[in-house]
Amino acid sequence: MSVRHALLALLSEGPKYGLQLRQEFEARTGEVWPLNVGQVYTTLQRLERDGLVESDDSAANEGPQKGFHITEEGAAELADWLRTPPDLSSPPRDELVIKVLVAIDLPGVDVHEVVQLHRRYLVELMQQWTRLKEDESRFDLNFALVVDAELFRLDSLIRWLDTADGRLKRATVEGDASVPQPFPLPKARRKVGVKQ
Amino acid sequence: MSYLELRDVSKVYGEGATEVRALHRIDLSVDAGSLVAVMGASGSGKSTLLTIAGSLEDPTSGEVYVGGRPLPSLSRNAKAQLRRQSIGYVFQDYNLLAGLSAVENVSLPLELDGVATRKAQSAALKALEDFGLKDRASQYPDMLSGGERQRVAIARAVVGKRQLLLADEPSGALDSTNAEAVMRLILAACHRGMAAVVVTHDAQLASWADRVVFLRDGRIVDQTLPVESPEAVLADLPNQ
Secondary structure, three states: OOHHHHHHHHHOOOOEEHHHHHHHHHHHOOOOOOOOHHHHHHHHHHHHHOOOEEEOOOHHHOHHHOEEEEOHHHHHHHHHHHHOOOOOOOOOOOHHHHHHHHHHOOOOOOHHHHHHHHHHHHHHHHHHHHHHHHOHHHOOHHHHHHHHHHHHHHHHHHHHHHHHHHHHHHHHHHOOOOOOOOOOOOOOOOOOOOOO | OEEEEEEEEEEEEOOHHHOEEEEEEEEEEEEOOOEEEEEOOOOOOHHHHHHHHOOOOOOOEEEEEEOOEEHHHOOHHHHHHHHHHHEEEEOOOOOOOOOOOHHHHHHHHHHHOOOOHHHHHHHHHHHHHHOOOHHHOOOOHHHOOHHHHHHHHHHHHHOOOOOEEEEEOOOOOOOHHHHHHHHHHHHHHHHOOOEEEEEEOOHHHHOOOOEEEEEEOOEEEEEOOOOOOOOHHHHOOOOO
16 A cells, blocks of 8 residues: 555645645545554655655644645656556465465375365455445445455455365366476566556 | 254265265254355255255255254145245346246245235335335346346345245356345345345355355365454554
8 A cells, every 4th residue: 555645646636734634545545544643744755855745835834734735746656656557467475375285295284174274264354344344334435445355355365265175176086186287487477567 | 043953964866876975964053133154166065955954855864944843844735835934045047937027026925825916016016115126116037137136036035924045146147246235135134033044155245144154075164253343354454
């Protein structure tokens, strides 16, 4: 989560005070990511140093009443950040994947039991997130979007576990579970979001 | 108090070399007002469990109680009456009758149970209204979207004094927004006191349940713990 760019986005709507930026940041992120005032001011100072925002220079407007506005460079930086996809091109070294891979050949360990243990934990997490979404009294569009993102992330892990479970079961039936298959790697990795 | 109870239930199809053990010594109880999801891969026995719970099939061994009544000891007619009066079914492909309008589909189980047509249609209309489908009441299934068809199917499953809702992949053919709407309706039925079982391979669907039971090769291998403090997940989020 880039606080820097989130603050630029809020300032692109018009000049704002530090305290106001903190409140609006929390509201826009469904109050899921708390932000302390210190973090806001440190980030604003860096943005000012980089010429992306400017502060009201009147001495009367120091402290919480000090206002900030976005510069042209800041607006360009924001537009560029919004449209640059995050780097998802290289597979993350996922701890869950590693645990399952290690469990496959470990003596005395049932890999399906390991898979199920992680599956249950992930479903329990999803139940907690769904419970938060279910409570319509706290319904807020931004909060619902954050919860959906988390549910889809956890769901994708469960789908991988389900697929792994099925693949391992078939491999055991076919008797080739212990034969490592070569994993073909692409010769050239496409760079996402980088202009050539 | 549990409304549905399966005790030591097994189901075997075929015999000898062709024998398939679909369910093995299943114990499951579902309280009135609660939603239980049964998760498992294709062929794990989910649908068999549901058809046995709904008295559409008998177990090879074990006992099934619905509302305290032991199913295997009931006559065929008594089972049919129990299905009409107490159990609502929701299927992935809706199973609406194409020649009947939405309101006629919903009122049909009441009419089959002897309720006068006018009274049955009035109850069906009320159910459709509760589900935001009042203006769709006179439409036929092929005039409705997938999400609307499934909402009609759920209205049909909960209309009257049903106490047990059994759903087999109820949102399998729907997008995630409609799937969420379907689960909210099923949950609302539970909050009104129905017991519900949803079988699915979809974790997003299962996560609406009070309890998730995991089925593998016909056996219950695991289940989730009760959700106590959902807010805890917010505290675990990494800060920026």
